[in-house]
Amino acid sequence: MKIVIAGAGEVGAHLAKLLSNENQDIILIDENAERLATLDSLYNIMTFVGSPTCFETLRDARVASADLFIAVTPYETDNVVACSMAKQLGAKTSVARISSYDYMNPDNREMVRRMGVDRLIYPEYLAAAEIITALEHSWARHWFELHDGQIILVGVRIHEGAKIAGMHLKDFANTNHNFHVSAIKRHHETIIPRGDDIIEVGDILYITTTREHVNDLLAITGKVSHRIRKVLIMGGSKIAIRLANMVGDKYKIRIIEIDRNRCLNLPAKCGDCEIICGDARDPELLAELGIEDTDAFIALTDSSETNILACLTAKEHGVKKTIAEVENLQFISQAEGLNIGTIINKKLLASSSIFQMLLDSDSSTSKCLALTDAEVAELEARVGSKITGKPVYKLNLPRDITLAGLIRDGKGMLITGSTIIEPGDHVLVFCLSGAIHKAERLFN
Amino acid sequence: MIPTERPLINILQLLRIVGVLLVIEAVFLTVPTATCLYFGEEDWIPFATATILTALLGFVLIYCIHPRVTSMAKRDGFLLTALVWIIFSLFGMMPFLSCSTPLSVTDAFFEAMSGFTTTGATIYNTEQMMNMSHGVMLWRAMTQWLGGMGIILFTLAVVPMLNHSGGIQMFNAEVTGITHEKIRPRISQTALSLWSVYLCLSLILIVLLSLGPMSIFESICHAFGTISTGGFTTDPSGMVYRTSDYSMWIIALFMFLGGVNFALMFKTLSGDFKALKHNDVFRTYVYVIVIFFVLFVISIINAGCFHSIREITIEPLFQIISVITSTGYVADRISNWGPFVLALVLLMMFTGACAGSTSGGSKIDRMLFLLKHCSNEIYRSIYPNSVRSVRINGNLIKPEIGNKVIAFLCLYGLLTAVGGLILTALGVPLINSFFSSFSCISNTGIGVGILGIGGSYAALPDAAKWTLSLLMLIGRLEIFTILLLFSRTFWTK
Numbered sequence: 001m002k003i004v005i006a007g008a009g010e011v012g013a014h015l016a017k018l019l020s021n022e023n024q025d026i027i028l029i030d031e032n033a034e035r036l037a038t039l040d041s042l043y044n045i046m047t048f049v050g051s052p053t054c055f056e057t058l059r060d061a062r063v064a065s066a067d068l069f070i071a072v073t074p075y076e077t078d079n080v081v082a083c084s085m086a087k088q089l090g091a092k093t094s095v096a097r098i099s100s101y102d103y104m105n106p107d108n109r110e111m112v113r114r115m116g117v118d119r120l121i122y123p124e125y126l127a128a129a130e131i132i133t134a135l136e137h138s139w140a141r142h143w144f145e146l147h148d149g150q151i152i153l154v155g156v157r158i159h160e161g162a163k164i165a166g167m168h169l170k171d172f173a174n175t176n177h178n179f180h181v182s183a184i185k186r187h188h189e190t191i192i193p194r195g196d197d198i199i200e201v202g203d204i205l206y207i208t209t210t211r212e213h214v215n216d217l218l219a220i221t222g223k224v225s226h227r228i229r230k231v232l233i234m235g236g237s238k239i240a241i242r243l244a245n246m247v248g249d250k251y252k253i254r255i256i257e258i259d260r261n262r263c264l265n266l267p268a269k270c271g272d273c274e275i276i277c278g279d280a281r282d283p284e285l286l287a288e289l290g291i292e293d294t295d296a297f298i299a300l301t302d303s304s305e306t307n308i309l310a311c312l313t314a315k316e317h318g319v320k321k322t323i324a325e326v327e328n329l330q331f332i333s334q335a336e337g338l339n340i341g342t343i344i345n346k347k348l349l350a351s352s353s354i355f356q357m358l359l360d361s362d363s364s365t366s367k368c369l370a371l372t373d374a375e376v377a378e379l380e381a382r383v384g385s386k387i388t389g390k391p392v393y394k395l396n397l398p399r400d401i402t403l404a405g406l407i408r409d410g411k412g413m414l415i416t417g418s419t420i421i422e423p424g425d426h427v428l429v430f431c432l433s434g435a436i437h438k439a440e441r442l443f444n
Numbered sequence: 445m446i447p448t449e450r451p452l453i454n455i456l457q458l459l460r461i462v463g464v465l466l467v468i469e470a471v472f473l474t475v476p477t478a479t480c481l482y483f484g485e486e487d488w489i490p491f492a493t494a495t496i497l498t499a500l501l502g503f504v505l506i507y508c509i510h511p512r513v514t515s516m517a518k519r520d521g522f523l524l525t526a527l528v529w530i531i532f533s534l535f536g537m538m539p540f541l542s543c544s545t546p547l548s549v550t551d552a553f554f555e556a557m558s559g560f561t562t563t564g565a566t567i568y569n570t571e572q573m574m575n576m577s578h579g580v581m582l583w584r585a586m587t588q589w590l591g592g593m594g595i596i597l598f599t600l601a602v603v604p605m606l607n608h609s610g611g612i613q614m615f616n617a618e619v620t621g622i623t624h625e626k627i628r629p630r631i632s633q634t635a636l637s638l639w640s641v642y643l644c645l646s647l648i649l650i651v652l653l654s655l656g657p658m659s660i661f662e663s664i665c666h667a668f669g670t671i672s673t674g675g676f677t678t679d680p681s682g683m684v685y686r687t688s689d690y691s692m693w694i695i696a697l698f699m700f701l702g703g704v705n706f707a708l709m710f711k712t713l714s715g716d717f718k719a720l721k722h723n724d725v726f727r728t729y730v731y732v733i734v735i736f737f738v739l740f741v742i743s744i745i746n747a748g749c750f751h752s753i754r755e756i757t758i759e760p761l762f763q764i765i766s767v768i769t770s771t772g773y774v775a776d777r778i779s780n781w782g783p784f785v786l787a788l789v790l791l792m793m794f795t796g797a798c799a800g801s802t803s804g805g806s807k808i809d810r811m812l813f814l815l816k817h818c819s820n821e822i823y824r825s826i827y828p829n830s831v832r833s834v835r836i837n838g839n840l841i842k843p844e845i846g847n848k849v850i851a852f853l854c855l856y857g858l859l860t861a862v863g864g865l866i867l868t869a870l871g872v873p874l875i876n877s878f879f880s881s882f883s884c885i886s887n888t889g890i891g892v893g894i895l896g897i898g899g900s901y902a903a904l905p906d907a908a909k910w911t912l913s914l915l916m917l918i919g920r921l922e923i924f925t926i927l928l929l930f931s932r933t934f935w936t937k
Contacts, residue, residue, distance in 0.1 A: 002629070025629035033842075044612060046629040 001025065001358065004066045004091070006052030006082050007073035008035050010327070011097065011123070014347045015070065015354055018370075020044045021434040024358075027061050052082040055089070064090035070354065072097040072121070080117055087116030095119040095357065097350070099238065101245075121353050123346035128243040130349060131323055134342040135231070135251065135296055138321040139223040141204060141342055144369045146378050149211045150412030151405040151428050153182065153369075153376060158203050162222035170195035176220065178213040180414045182206045182404040182430040183374060188333040190374045190432060192402045204336060206376075208404035208428060210412040226320045228295040232256065234280035234310050235301035236266045239325065239344070243298075244270035251296075254289065256280040280310055286317065296321040300344075304328045304335075311340045332372050348372070359440060366426075373433045379443045383423040387442045393417035400432035401439050452937055454520050456511035458527070463505025464603055465528055465595070469535055470499035472586060476539065480579035487543045487577040494538035521613025522928055528595055529917055533557040536587055543580050545572045550906040557913040559587030560595070561920035562802060564675025564772040564889030565880075565912070567902045573679065578661060584676045585668035591920070592672025592802035593642045593706070594618045600635035617925045621799025622809050622836065622849055627707045638706045641713065642802075646671050649698045656690040670695050673702040673803045675772030675889050686775065689758055695773065696762045703729065703769035703797025722838045725798050725809050729768075732795070732808070736764050736788055740781070747782040768792040770804035772889040793886045804887025804919055806856050809836055810849050817846060855923050860885050863915045870908045880904070884912040885919040 001024050005012050008030035016039065020026045026045040029052050030036050036047040050057030052073055063069060069086040071079035076099045083094035096117045098104070103112050104122055112120070137143045142155030158165050164172055169181060173195070184193050185204040191197070199205065209217060218225060229252060233240045236257035244253055253273040257263045263277040278285045280299075291297075297314035299307035304326045311322035323342045326335050335343050348370045356368040359377055369376040381388050387395065392403060392415055403415045407426040413419075421427060429439045473495040480488035516524070533556040540552035547555060551567045558565045566584075568576065590598065596618040600606050606614065611631050616624050628634050646667055653663035662678050666685065669676045677685070685691045701709070708726060711719040720726065740760035750756055763775040767789050778785065796805015813834055820832040834841045841849075863881030868874055876892045880901070883890050891900055901909070918926045928934050 020630075025633070027629055040626070041612065041616065044630050046626045 001067045002062075002065060003027070003068045003070065004029065004058075004061050004063050004086070006030075006069070006071045006079075006086075007097075008032065008039060008047075009072065009074055011347050011350050012070075012072045013039055014329070015072065015351055016045050017043055018351055018433075019354070019358075022358075022437045024437075027066075029057060029061050053078055053085065055085060058082075058085055058089055066091045067093065068357065069094045070097075070121075071095065072350070076100065076103075080112075080115060083118075084116035087118075093118045093357070095121060095354070097121045097123065099124060101125065101242070119353075119357055121350050123350050124238040124242045126349040126353065127239045127325070127344050127346055128246050130344055131239070131243055131298060131342075132247060134323055135228045135321065138226045138228055138296070138341070139218060141336075142206070142369070142371075144367070144376055146367060146426065146428060147407050147410065147412065149214075150407050150410065151208060151210060152214050153206060153208050153404065153428060153430075154214070154217060155185075155204050155206050156217070156221045156223060158199060158201055158205060159222060160201050162201070162220075164199050164220055165201045167199050168195070169193050169197045169199065172199065178209055178216065178414070179220075180208040180404050180416075182208050182376075182402050182428075185336065185371075187337070190371065192400060192430065192432065202337070206430065208414060210405070210414065226295060228321060230254075230294045231296045231298060232280075232289065232291070232294045232314075232319075234297070234299045234307070236262050236275070237300045237302070237325075240298075240300050241266070241269045244273045256285070256289075281306070281313075283313075286313075291317045291319065294319050296323065298323045300325045302327075304331050308335050308338065308340060312338060315339055329372060355436065359436075375431050375433070375436050377429050377431065377436060377439065379427050379429050379439060381421050381423050381425045381427060382444050385423070385443050387427070388421050388423050391418050391420050395442075397442075398435065398438050400435040401442075402430045404428040404430055451513075452519065452935070453523060454511065454513055454516060456509050457514055457516060458520055458524050459505050460509045460511060461524060461606065462527065462531060463502045463509070464605065465531070465599060466498050466502030466505065466535065468599065468602070469532055470495050470502060472590065473498060473536075473539075473583075475586060476579035476583040479582050480577060483578045485544070485577040485579060487539070487579045490539045490542040491579055491583070493542075494535065497538065498535045516611075516613070518613050519934060521611075522617050522925055522934070525596055525614045525617040526917075526921065526926055526929055528599075529557075529560060529591075529921065532590075532595055533560055533913075536560065536583075539580065539583055543577060545576050545580060548906075550909050551902070554901070554909040554913050555584070556587060557916050558884075558889060559584055559674065559676060560591035561887055561916040562588045562592050562672045562674035562770070562804065563884055563887045563916045563919075564588065564669065565884060565891065565901050565916075566676060566889075567909075569900065569902060581665055581678050582661075585665040585674075588672040588674030588676055589646065589668035592674060592702070593639055597635045598639060600632055601639045604632065606632075618921065619800060620807060620922050621705075622807075622813065622841070622845060623839075625707050625800065627710055637710050641706050641710050642671065645698065645701060649694070652694050653691060656694065657688045658685075658691060666691075666695065667698075669773075670698045670771065671702045671802065673699060673769040673771040673797075673801070673887075675766070675770075677773065685773065689754060692758050692762050692775075696758065696765050699765045699769045699771050699773075700733075702771070703765070703801045703803045705798040705800035706802075707800050708798070724837055725812060728808050728812055729798055732792075733761075733764055733768065736768075736792065737761055739788060740764060740785060743782050743785045747780060749777060749780055763789075764792065767888065767890070768795065768803075768805075769797045769801070770886055770888040772883075774890065774893075789890075790882070793882060793888045793890070796886060806853060806886075810853060812836060813841060813846065813849050814853060817850075852923060855927070856885070859915065859918060859923065863911060866911050867904075867908050870905045870911075872904060872908055880908075880912060881915060884915040887916060887919045 003024050004027045005016050006029045008028050016026050016028045020043050028045050028047045031051050033049045040047040048061045063086045069091040071082040073079055079096040083096040087094045094117055098120050133143050140154045140156055144153040183206040184191050231251045231253045233255045236255050240255055255273050256276045258279050260277055263275050266275045297319045299310040307324040311324045314322050321341050324340050325344045326332050351370040352368050359366055366378045405414045405428045431439050477488050477491035537552035537556035540547045540555055555567050596614045600611055615631055626634050627637055649667040650663050654660050665678045708723055741756045759775045766773040795811050796807050797803035799807040799809040816834045860882050864878035867877035879892050
């Protein structure tokens with residue numbers, strides 16, 4: 001597939017690397033020649049220097065023959081204009097990154113489409129949605145559900161004293177038929193486990209299960225589910241504003257923002273929240289706000305380091321759930337090793353939605369989740385594809401792919417070695433980095 | 445804790461890729477083996493032996509080495525590129541050792557390296573060439589053909605294994621020019637496009653040559669030597685192409701094409717004429733040829749060598765294109781044309797043709813940059829506050845890249861001199877030393893015979909041949925890739 005990406009910022013560069021590893025043809029456009037030169041010499045991509053909103057640049061980059069045009073410059077208007085131009089030039093599908101809800105509003109959808117923007121990526125919205133999921137399932141690190149929770153993938157960290165710590169995976173599988181350990185993140189590496197792997201303390205286990213059995217997981221992993229009511233947000237960023245608008249009165253939200261001018265603008269943007277002007281790193285301020293009674297602490301400042309440290313402090317004060325925004329990809333692994341609940345990264349969220357578009361260009365039902373070094377995708381088995389007709393253990397799957405569960409006729413079930421996948425099944429596939437195109441080939 | 449520690453140089457992975465490359469070379473070696481069998485020559489035995497040994501080692505490396513880390517970094521890319529060229533020459537020289545016209549190890553390595561780097565300097569003399577088997581002739585031609593577009597580039601096009609960042613390093617290390625242009629998003633596609641242009645041109649040339657007085661076999665050998673701008677021939681006296689005006693025109697045309705940037709040709713062929721219009725390197729290339737042609741004709745008339753129309757048309761034109769593209773075919777009587785012509789020949793050997801082509805030399809791109817840069821500096825002596833930049837093909841050359849170009853040109857001159865010095869130290873006459881060194885680093889391969897004095901590559905001492913072989917490789921990989929291996933920074937963290 002030929003993909004043109006406009007804007008080599010953090011998201012653009014990340015997408016380019018990721019998609020190039022997935023064997024896609026990537027052309028990257030940016031105005032900054034130095035940025036491009038570095039990327040060009042390191043990755044399997046082609047680059048063009050020029051403005052994404054310039055017809056000549058777009059023609060040079062052969063946008064006319066592109067299957068997908070992704071505009072991810074920092075400016076919303078540039079992205080929309082670039083998409084519109086690309087679409088006029090003949091790009092098949094266009095995607096724009098936006099930063100206000102306005103374009104997403106269903107009332108305006110048709111107009112936006114007529115402007116030439118087929119799909120939208122709104123990282124702040126995705127992040128807010130992710131935070132809401134994390135608040136609802138406060139005991140899990142990741143929560144990814146398909147078809148209204150028929151199949152659920154849960155990421156949990158194994159703490160000291162959990163029943164299953166030290167268990168061989170094959171023993172775990174023999175005693176727990178309702179769970180499928182799809183992957184283990186240990187230290188900085190995600191592995192697809194085999195029978196003789198041992199579950200260790202500190203691992204993050206990605207377990208697939210069905211809706212009926214998800215509550216049993218709590219007991220096995222030694223977790224307790226907390227109901228979240230009081231939420232403290234550090235940093236009045238766009239994500240915070242979006243979040244405040246989306247949750248309504250389900251949670252009692254307080255936002256701490258250090259910048260006085262920003263504080264003054266916040267009440268107009270996010271309704272009923274309480275705004276506090278101050279530094280969330282100040283222990284006295286936290287005590288004054290009653291940090292001990294707070295159920296969830298969400299750190300959303302621009303600095304990943306501050307967010308990580310603030311969450312750790314909050315944990316020490318007894319906050320049950322902490323969520324940190326970590327924009328630096330290298331820090332994510334580090335942060336996951338620490339006792340921080342959920343980590344939000346806009347780049348990963350944006351790549352999740354792009355993967356979703358790649359895998360399923362005709363409908364938007366498929367879901368996809370990008371982790372730091374792995375992807376989880378929902379794939380539909382096509383008639384006559386390699387994956388169907390044989391029991392799974394006979395398929396000789398590549399080592400970096402595992403099939404976790406499937407949905408047949410709207411009903412979720414787990415996959416074992418003897419399962420035979422039928423055409424039309426929606427399968428939850430866990431792939432290590434760069435393997436998603438292999439999985440896709442198996443399903444088509 | 446980092447899960448897998450990366451060695452400074454991922455030797456296991458390198459060896460494995462070398463294995464793949466050896467298998468590829470073995471496949472190519474089967475062609476001259478088959479040719480020998482077809483012509484009923486004894487030489488099929490050394491070729492078959494070489495094929496089997498190469499393939500065997502290749503498969504051993506592929507199947508016995510399973511590196512834990514498969515990633516390749518910058519260092520690996522550079523080292524592998526250099527290694528590949530040396531290993532190809534080492535295995536490619538095996539048939540020369542025990543064929544019906546046998547060579548010593550030194551001579552065989554020189555011959556193979558001269559082929560792969562498209563230098564075209566040969567050890568064989570006329571008498572040996574007469575007795576040479578078809579297999580050996582074809583293999584000599586094939587080494588040039590493979591080396592012309594690039595061994596790495598060929599591998600990138602056919603082996604998906606290298607299609608990652610390490611492959612990009614290797615692409616950059618092998619392809620000539622100031623900057624390396626990708627013409628399609630993936631490196632393998634770029635390699636494939638360039639190789640298909642190359643392959644098509646080769647096939648057309650074979651057909652066109654065989655329509656003339658040459659036999660099919662001679663056409664193939666000359667086509668390979670022409671399009672790769674190598675310069676090996678099946679007949680050292682050059683009578684095969686010199687006697688026919690038709691062959692000379694065709695060869696001149698395709699040498700010219702071999703000196704054009706292949707990426708530019710690909711773009712033009714796929715209908716992008718804008719690229720051709722904006723390419724000032726190509727324009728300069730044409731202008732240089734035209735101007736030199738006029739100068740040649742004047743010199744020839746002055747020297748009293750004007751007897752027939754072909755002496756002021758195809759002969760000088762053929763010679764100019766042959767030298768500027770670093771092919772090294774020699775038209776008749778060049779030493780009679782006077783010293784000015786020889787000086788021009790030396791100048792062209794230095795400049796070479798366009799970057800990204802199969803030609804050698806320092807490339808017109810760099811000369812163009814140097815001239816524009818110098819003119820800017822002269823302008824700035826009067827207006828010191830003016831800010832001027834250099835554009836090549838419409839692209840701004842950044843100061844860092846400009847510095848690299850200047851460093852390249854200095855090193856180029858320096859290495860030529862060092863090569864010449866080493867040869868004089870070995871007792872080679874002064875002019876022969878410097879000329880051979882120059883001819884090898886520029887990958888032209890013209891013998892000192894062109895100067896009208898005696899001497900050939902065969903007569904040089906062994907140490908001189910090894911020195912020249914190294915110079916050829918340095919010239920082909922454009923200096924930095926090889927010199928880097930001799931630097932301390934490369935081997936230490």
